[in-house]
Amino acid sequence: MTHALIVGAGIAGDTLAVFLARDGWQVTVVELAPSLRTGGQTVDLRGDSREVLVDLGLIDSASAHLISQRGIAWIRADGSRLAEMPVEAFDGQGLISKEELLRSDLAAVLHRAAKDAGVKHRFGDTIEEIVDGADGVDVRFRSGGRQRFALVVGADGAHSRTRGIHFGPESRYRKPLGLAHAWFTLREQADTPALDGWALSYNEPGRRGLTARPGHPGHQEIGMTFAAEDVPRDREAQLAVLDDAFAGVGWRADEFLAAARIAPDFALDTYDQIRMDQAWSKGRVVLIGDAAWCTSPLSGLGTALALVGASRLADSLRRHDVRDIPAAARVAAAFESFESAMRPRATAAQKLLPGRIGMVAPKTTFAIRLNAFVMRALQARVLVPLVALLASGRGHHGPALAEARA
Numbered sequence: 001m002t003h004a005l006i007v008g009a010g011i012a013g014d015t016l017a018v019f020l021a022r023d024g025w026q027v028t029v030v031e032l033a034p035s036l037r038t039g040g041q042t043v044d045l046r047g048d049s050r051e052v053l054v055d056l057g058l059i060d061s062a063s064a065h066l067i068s069q070r071g072i073a074w075i076r077a078d079g080s081r082l083a084e085m086p087v088e089a090f091d092g093q094g095l096i097s098k099e100e101l102l103r104s105d106l107a108a109v110l111h112r113a114a115k116d117a118g119v120k121h122r123f124g125d126t127i128e129e130i131v132d133g134a135d136g137v138d139v140r141f142r143s144g145g146r147q148r149f150a151l152v153v154g155a156d157g158a159h160s161r162t163r164g165i166h167f168g169p170e171s172r173y174r175k176p177l178g179l180a181h182a183w184f185t186l187r188e189q190a191d192t193p194a195l196d197g198w199a200l201s202y203n204e205p206g207r208r209g210l211t212a213r214p215g216h217p218g219h220q221e222i223g224m225t226f227a228a229e230d231v232p233r234d235r236e237a238q239l240a241v242l243d244d245a246f247a248g249v250g251w252r253a254d255e256f257l258a259a260a261r262i263a264p265d266f267a268l269d270t271y272d273q274i275r276m277d278q279a280w281s282k283g284r285v286v287l288i289g290d291a292a293w294c295t296s297p298l299s300g301l302g303t304a305l306a307l308v309g310a311s312r313l314a315d316s317l318r319r320h321d322v323r324d325i326p327a328a329a330r331v332a333a334a335f336e337s338f339e340s341a342m343r344p345r346a347t348a349a350q351k352l353l354p355g356r357i358g359m360v361a362p363k364t365t366f367a368i369r370l371n372a373f374v375m376r377a378l379q380a381r382v383l384v385p386l387v388a389l390l391a392s393g394r395g396h397h398g399p400a401l402a403e404a405r406a
């Protein structure tokens with residue numbers, strides 16, 4: 001069997017693994033984490049994501065994990081509402097919908113399907129060296145040993161090691177957007193304020209934002225956003241940065257800072273885009289998902305693009321008969337057709353609305369109030385048809401709605 005290596009068992013990696021294994025490839029996925037990574041907020045099953053999951057026959061398994069949500073509300077420090085948008089807004093096409101599940105549940109559904117299709121996972125390992133030759137790619141793994149593959153796919157996220165080894169350093173492609181974001185799961189205690197199905201968003205001047213969203217029963221998914229272009233990689237140093245950024249902030253900031261310290265899935269990263277002017281492939285190595293075109297959480301489209309990208313790459317490999325005759329020219333042709341299908345979509349998703357950063361993390365009290373006013377105004381009866389028209393312009397959300405989600 002023709003053997004493919006996928007680096008990264010995230011959304012893009014395991015989706016592609018399922019498609020390839022079902023097409024008759026032998027597939028190995030190498031994942032740095034010791035087990036499937038959990039954590040992350042909700043992802044949306046509307047539009048493109050649904051189509052890919054239907055295609056994979058996984059829509060029912062994914063839908064079984066839908067989170068019960070009533071809407072999103074922008075609040076003051078005492079919890080009172082500045083504005084809200086229920087899930088019913090825009091006929092169910094608003095910022096938050098009933099068709100959302102946690103990223104970790106989607107990852108688990110895809111992972112189970114990959115295992116069922118015969119994909120082999122190497123957890124707690126990564127690649128150290130790639131030697132790309134005419135007949136295959138020789139890969140050296142961190143755990144030792146070399147193996148030859150017909151092709152290698154880097155699906156290892158925005159800080160892709162595959163990209164770093166084969167295409168050049170991250171500094172060449174990373175465009176920081178000036179914000180950082182911590183996310184983790186908070187286990188509710190007897191005195192934890194209930195969300196009652198609402199995702200709550202609180203902002204303080206100086207670009208400090210807090211969100212609490214419904215998670216699994218008894219849990220809340222927390223987000224903390226602040227201004228930063230770089231963050232440390234070490235967890236203790238990250239927690240210290242977070243303490244500094246949210247010192248003296250109101251609403252539930254102190255509670256969240258304490259919960260971050262004990263959360264098993266705590267993560268902190270910058271909001272970046274990855275922009276590669278060169279091709280996403282070189283020889284028998286190709287990048288997909290955030291590794292190739294990270295649009296940042298501000299786009300609200302990262303997961304949809306990861307799913308669609310994996311589907312398009314599998315289509316292209318199938319159409320060029322790469323599995324049966326994995327000649328270099330066919331691999332190159334398949335990668336080219338994959339890129340021409342995905343490049344326009346990724347580029348469009350990277351175009352953020354002017355003022356977008358200020359919307360997510362406003363600088364002033366005036367901007368916070370203006371944001372709430374805009375959210376109320378968008379739902380005014382007279383404007384709803386216009387917003388719905390804009391929303392139909394890109395994916396399932398229009399620029400305004402998709403981008404306001406993150």
Ligand SMILES: Cc1cc2nc3c(=O)[nH]c(=O)nc-3n(C[C@H](O)[C@H](O)[C@H](O)COP(=O)(O)OP(=O)(O)OC[C@H]3O[C@@H](n4cnc5c(N)ncnc54)[C@H](O)[C@@H]3O)c2cc1C
Nearest residue numbers: 008010011012032040041126156157161289290297302306
């Ligand atoms: C745990 C987690 C939580 C997230 N939460 C959110 C969120 O709340 N909001 C949001 O907008 N986006 C979130 N994201 C990012 C979101 O999943 C992606 O933007 C989108 O789904 C694109 O998926 P991807 O498969 O390209 O990348 P990812 O989903 O990031 O997956 C990349 C995978 O590669 C693995 N990996 C990284 N480096 C290596 C290496 N050297 N060797 C092998 N494997 C490696 C990672 O551990 C990960 O499993 C999260 C990502 C992760 C991993």
